[in-house]
Structure formats: structure tokens, C-alpha cells
Amino acid sequence: GAGVSQTPSNKVTEKGKYVELRCDPISGHTALYWYRQSLGQGPEFLIYFQGTGAADDSGLPNDRFFAVRPEGSVSTLKIQRTERGDSAVYLCASSPVGTGNEQFFGPGTRLTVL
Amino acid sequence: GQQVMQIPQYQHVQEGEDFTTYCNSSTTLSNIQWYKQRPGGHPVFLIQLVKSGEVKKQKRLTFQFGEAKKNSSLHITATQTTDVGTYFCAGKGGATNKLIFGTGTLLAVQP
Numbered sequence: 410g411a412g413v414s415q416t417p418s419n420k421v422t423e424k425g426k427y428v429e430l431r432c433d434p435i436s437g438h439t440a441l442y443w444y445r446q447s448l449g450q451g452p453e454f455l456i457y458f459q460g461t462g463a464a465d466d467s468g469l470p471n472d473r474f475f476a477v478r479p480e481g482s483v484s485t486l487k488i489q490r491t492e493r494g495d496s497a498v499y500l501c502a503s504s505p506v507g508t509g510n511e512q513f514f515g516p517g518t519r520l521t522v523l
Numbered sequence: 524g525q526q527v528m529q530i531p532q533y534q535h536v537q538e539g540e541d542f543t544t545y546c547n548s549s550t551t552l553s554n555i556q557w558y559k560q561r562p563g564g565h566p567v568f569l570i571q572l573v574k575s576g577e578v579k580k581q582k583r584l585t586f587q588f589g590e591a592k593k594n595s596s597l598h599i600t601a602t603q604t605t606d607v608g609t610y611f612c613a614g615k616g617g618a619t620n621k622l623i624f625g626t627g628t629l630l631a632v633q634p
Contacts, residue, residue, distance in 0.1 A: 442622070451527075451611050451624035452566060465621050500565060511556070512622070514565040 411435070413515035415501050421521045422491055430486040430518045434503030441484050442512060443476055444500040452500055458484060491522045525550045525616050527625040535631040542602050544628035546595040546612035554615050555588055555595045556622065561608040569597075602632045 414433040422428050434441050439460055444452035454468040458478045466476070473491075478484040488495055498519050502512040526549045536542055546555070554573045558566035570579055572588035572595060579586045585598045595612055612625040
């Protein structure tokens with residue numbers, strides 16, 4: 410089957426704009442994670458969904474960041490009033506059950522805020 | 524908050540030499556995972572360790588979980604050019620369900 414997919418692969422936006430990043434997890438995976446990775450650093454946890462609900466959103470940096478997973482499959486990460494510091498690769502991962510299991514990562518969306 | 528550090532940040536070896544990266548957590552972990560990220564790629568799961576003192580092997584790779592479950596190591600014997608990439612440990616703490624990634628070790632292998 411297909412792996413985790415993310416769209417778009419690249420997104421360039423201007424400071425202050427709104428962006429949406431999409432993640433399609435592996436079919437049947439109930440857990441979905443969003444991470445942010447800056448150059449030369451490890452993935453930084455943002456939020457974790459178990460099914461439709463956000464089980465842990467403690468990694469979201471501020472209220473400009475929001476994520477949804479309305480039907481327990483596809484997830485969208487939404488960033489309002491983007492800032493230059495939001496520039497990074499946004500990674501999505503899914504796993505069959507919950508945390509403590511292997512996570513399958515997507516290719517990421519490279520976000521550049523000018 | 525929980526922090527996971529890795530050393531070294533960067534290692535350059537000749538093909539055939541051994542390589543080790545060390546991972547240290549500020550808090551006790553319930554389990555630890557290792558991932559490899561090739562340049563320009565995304566993290567790919569290698570292994571998970573759960574038990575105190577656990578040692579697991581995958582061909583030339585040996586993974587260890589410390590007795591206190593606060594540190595871990597990855598050792599590669601006789602490196603090959605295909606081993607190039609950044610190796611991350613990622614720990615799950617007892618009080619949180621989230622996975623905290625380490626700072627990573629970038630391995631360069633010269634043929």
C-alpha cells in the first residue's frame with residue numbers, strides 16, 4: 410500500500426498569510442503526528458491525534474497553529490499569520506495504534522515564509 | 524521539559540571503520556526508538572528498545588538501552604557508504620505520550 414503522503418511538497422508564502430498543510434496517513438493507522446524540523450535539528454513534536462481527537466497538542470508553539478483530523482484519517486495543519494520563524498519542514502507520521510510504536514513518516518512539506 | 528541530547532553532532536569515518544552515537548535523556552524513558560534520515564529524506568524507523576539493559580542487533584547495527592533507561596547507543600560495525608545519514612534517537616517519557624527526538628548525529632562515510 411501507499412505510504413504517508415503530504416501536500417504540497419513545497420509552499421512559499423508571505424509573512425502574515427494563512428497556510429494549510431495536508432497529511433494523508435497510511436490507511437488504517439489510527440495515530441497521526443505532526444512534527445516540525447529545522448535545518449540540522451531533530452523533528453520537534455507539535456501534536457498527536459488518536460482517531461479524530463487531539464490526544465496531545467502540547468507541542469504547538471502558539472495559538473497561530475491549529476490542526477484537525479475530522480474523520481480520523483486525513484489531517485490538516487493550519488498556520489495563521491505566518492512569521493519568518495515558521496519556515497521549516499513540516500513532517501507528518503502515522504502509526505497503527507498509539508505512541509510506543511513505529512512511526513511512518515511522510516516526505517514532509519517545506520514551508521518558506523518570506 | 525524533557526530533553527534528549529546526542530553526541531557527537533557529526534562524525535566522519537573512513538569506510539570500514541566503526542561508528543557509535545550516544546543518546547542521553549534528562550528523564551527516565553519508557554522506551555526509545557532509533558530513526559535514520561538520509562540527506563533530503565525523511566526519518567525511517569530502525570528499532571525500538573523497551574527493557575532496561577536491552578541489546579538488539581540488526582546485521583552490522585547494535586542498539587543498547589541503558590540500565591537506568593536514560594541513555595542509549597547505536598554502534599555500526601564496518602561502516603559502508605550506504606550508512607550515510609543522520610541518526611536520531613527518540614524517547615517516550617513516562618508522563619507523556621509524545622516522542623521527543625534527540626539532536627541527531629550526522630554520519631559521513633568516505634569510500
